[in-house]
Amino acid sequence: MSTRVPQERRRRRPTRSGVLLSEDLIVETALRLIGEHGPEALSVRRLGAALGCDPTALYRYFHGTDDLVLAIADRIIGDAMAGFAPGDDWVASLREMALRVRAGYLAHPRAAAMAAHRVTRRRNEIRAVDTGIGLLLTAGFPPADAARLYLAFIDTVLSHAAAEAAFQALPPQQPEADRRSWRDVYQGLDPATYPSLTAVRPELPAMADSSFEQAVDLLLEALAARARARR
Amino acid sequence: MSTRVPQERRRRRPTRSGVLLSEDLIVETALRLIGEHGPEALSVRRLGAALGCDPTALYRYFHGTDDLVLAIADRIIGDAMAGFAPGDDWVASLREMALRVRAGYLAHPRAAAMAAHRVTRRRNEIRAVDTGIGLLLTAGFPPADAARLYLAFIDTVLSHAAAEAAFQALPPQQPEADRRSWRDVYQGLDPATYPSLTAVRPELPAMADSSFEQAVDLLLEALAARARARR
DNA sequence: ACATTGGGTCAACCCTGTTGACGTAAGGCG
DNA sequence: CGCCTTACGTCAACAGGGTTGACCCAATGT
Numbered sequence: 001m002s003t004r005v006p007q008e009r010r011r012r013r014p015t016r017s018g019v020l021l022s023e024d025l026i027v028e029t030a031l032r033l034i035g036e037h038g039p040e041a042l043s044v045r046r047l048g049a050a051l052g053c054d055p056t057a058l059y060r061y062f063h064g065t066d067d068l069v070l071a072i073a074d075r076i077i078g079d080a081m082a083g084f085a086p087g088d089d090w091v092a093s094l095r096e097m098a099l100r101v102r103a104g105y106l107a108h109p110r111a112a113a114m115a116a117h118r119v120t121r122r123r124n125e126i127r128a129v130d131t132g133i134g135l136l137l138t139a140g141f142p143p144a145d146a147a148r149l150y151l152a153f154i155d156t157v158l159s160h161a162a163a164e165a166a167f168q169a170l171p172p173q174q175p176e177a178d179r180r181s182w183r184d185v186y187q188g189l190d191p192a193t194y195p196s197l198t199a200v201r202p203e204l205p206a207m208a209d210s211s212f213e214q215a216v217d218l219l220l221e222a223l224a225a226r227a228r229a230r231r
Numbered sequence: 232m233s234t235r236v237p238q239e240r241r242r243r244r245p246t247r248s249g250v251l252l253s254e255d256l257i258v259e260t261a262l263r264l265i266g267e268h269g270p271e272a273l274s275v276r277r278l279g280a281a282l283g284c285d286p287t288a289l290y291r292y293f294h295g296t297d298d299l300v301l302a303i304a305d306r307i308i309g310d311a312m313a314g315f316a317p318g319d320d321w322v323a324s325l326r327e328m329a330l331r332v333r334a335g336y337l338a339h340p341r342a343a344a345m346a347a348h349r350v351t352r353r354r355n356e357i358r359a360v361d362t363g364i365g366l367l368l369t370a371g372f373p374p375a376d377a378a379r380l381y382l383a384f385i386d387t388v389l390s391h392a393a394a395e396a397a398f399q400a401l402p403p404q405q406p407e408a409d410r411r412s413w414r415d416v417y418q419g420l421d422p423a424t425y426p427s428l429t430a431v432r433p434e435l436p437a438m439a440d441s442s443f444e445q446a447v448d449l450l451l452e453a454l455a456a457r458a459r460a461r462r
Numbered sequence: 463a464c465a466t467t468g469g470g471t472c473a474a475c476c477c478t479g480t481t482g483a484c485g486t487a488a489g490g491c492g
Numbered sequence: 493c494g495c496c497t498t499a500c501g502t503c504a505a506c507a508g509g510g511t512t513g514a515c516c517c518a519a520t521g522t
Binding site for chain 1: 347348357358360361362364365368374375377378379380382383384386387389390391393394397398412413420425426427428430431433434435437438440442443445446449450452453454456457
């Protein structure tokens with residue numbers, strides 16, 4: 001069963017339960033499964049059951065589990081970037097890309113948590129990379145810098161978004177306990193042992209909030225400064 | 232076989248092969264297993280084989296796989312931060328903190344990938360937060376800024392390190408395939424559809440490299456600029 | 463020396479991904 | 493229109509995973 005997976009299939013045939021399979025339908029069903037029952041609910045067997053087909057039918061569409069995960073990741077990217085067009089302001093455009101990716105991840109936290117760290121090699125990802133590098137080229141960076149800086153930018157965005165998604169994907173008690181720990185544990189510390197924490201004590205509850213935008217803004221500041229310096 | 236795992240065990244009994252089990256020995260063997268035979272070598276059965284005991288003997292020491300992973304993560308954190316002391320240069324010190332965290336994660340990628348997004352508010356972590364915020368306070372930031380900026384910094388470091396660890400923790404063919412994809416897939420693209428990728432084509436192989444230091448340096452640049460601006 | 467019980471072992475269960483063989487029906491082509 | 497090829501859904505099987513309950517021996521406190 002090491003076969004290739006064709007791009008367009010022509011002899012579509014209903015399954016035993018009457019469903020017409022397709023790559024899109026499989027990915028959508030996988031996303032629904034993960035969203036409803038958690039990442040560990042995604043297995044070939046369960047997915048087959050949810051689709052109303054034999055589990056091994058999926059191997060006609062994906063080489064294996066990993067291939068399916070990549071398709072899911074690319075779908076999330078595609079949904080997030082749908083309708084995005086870069087504007088004149090390259091900083092603002094990169095910022096919007098970041099916020100879109102984050103929103104896409106948070107729309108499917110559990111799926112994003114499992115697929116976030118992969119390079120999908122698929123259409124939506126490639127298009128996004130092209131757009132992002134294009135923005136840095138219009139900013140005046142030479143190609144070598146544009147590629148490397150885009151990588152640092154998108155890796156920061158993706159890993160931040162993945163961390164946020166993973167946090168949201170935890171069982172509901174856990175984020176709440178985590179939030180409390182910033183209030184309770186850190187507030188009762190010995191001032192002599194932890195002087196700096198004591199100095200910023202009133203600010204600690206705010207540390208349960210997301211740092212996504214702060215980090216992105218810092219990064220864009222640095223990029224803008226470097227672009228200015230090269231004029 | 233229910234639940235309780237005693238902290239001190241007194242009736243230690245040699246296994247069939249003569250080994251005396253202990254929580255420490257199990258954790259060390261698990262880390263060695265991962266280091267020698269790759270991340271996928273960590274399974275209850277293989278760990279039992281490596282220890283020379285029945286796999287299910289481990290359930291006398293840990294409630295399950297998850298419990299074992301947390302014990303491993305605990306050790307990684309301790310090892311990474313051992314012996315760190317902040318110096319006079321706050322930027323350099325934050326940089327060293329970042330590199331230490333990254334090194335600790337990459338030393339045990341799979342365990343780090345599994346536990347990276349779970350927050351253990353333990354002593355080592357609290358001390359690290361105190362140190363980091365202290366560095367930003369000496370940089371001249373007011374408490375509110377120091378706390379928020381430190382959060383953005385450490386979240387970037389942690390999520391980047393987690394992403395790198397997750398990448399390394401994948402089965403050995405996958406990172407290699409991901410790496411190749413930057414060379415192969417992206418190199419043969421249509422110039423009209425992907426003009427920016429075409430423009431930076433010679434740089435694409437470098438995009439398989441890590442962006443960790445680049446991202447950290449950009450972030451530290453932005454922080455230094457803000458510190459300068461407030462004088 | 464005895465009773466207690468911690469803990470190592472074994473067998474078993476159900477899960478997982480993946481494969482090769484099989485047959486049926488869909489579509490191209492005469 | 494009907495044959496022929498073959499795409500693709502199905503089935504059975506395998507190896508490996510985590511986890512459990514029963515078993516029973518020996519290390520320990522008395």
